[in-house]
Amino acid sequence: MKFLGLLVLLILNSLVLTPNALALQPIIVSYAVQPVSHFNQQLRVAQAQHQPWADDPNKISNRYAGDKFTLVSTQANKDSILTYQVSEFSKQHPQMLLIISLKQDAKLWQVSSAQLAWKCSDGKHFGTDRCNIAEHEASTAP
Template sequence: MSVINAFRSIIVLAPLLCGSAFALEQPIVVSFADQPINKFNQKLELAQHQKRNWSKQPESISAHYAGNRFQLAKVKQYQGKVVTYNVSAAKGKHPKMLLIISMEKQRDNWILDAARLTWQCENGLHFGTDRCSNNH
């Protein structure tokens, strides 16, 4: 992954609302790291062929990719794609993370276009890929 692909210019996201413990209001994402999607897309294609329940809707596909540390915050339609925003709470030395997944339907099957991870350091004003200080 090149530095150009890993770090992006300022992107302002629409408001994200979910449970009070994960509430985000208009987070500013200044950079993100692209996450691997090829192996997941292979797994997703097989699951769709086998008609597995998790592979039928964007919300459950997103949850399957994100894992149990994340909670779905918002689902949005954008330029013909479905974009999901998943948030994890800050725990101990781990910062609050935001996982943004973009997917589209191709020939009646879903496929991930991108998965991008960014985080918010303690007392941070934005989400980015900066190193967080472990000093609390």
């Protein structure tokens, strides 16, 4: 039993100490639902025009997220994919996490949902807590 406890402790420490592990296994306590219907309309037009990005779920996720986000993880299921996009860390804004769920129907992808959460500079988790931007700027100053 002690061995199991030590193993769990070692795994938790590696998740806390490794920044990339946190990006791959974020702790999310709350999120804000983002609109997807307008994007899905644009996606259907792009699919009808056979635009290459409209057939690849990772490219669709990147297109929805925009240039300020980076795809850090993808989880595939039978006819759906879940992507995790993380924004750059900046002095002006908290780091954001965008979780996009895509589903495939009749060989065409669509965004079924998108959730946004962020992490304040002193935060340990992603959520929808209000961040004090003045504190955020002060804690990220060189």
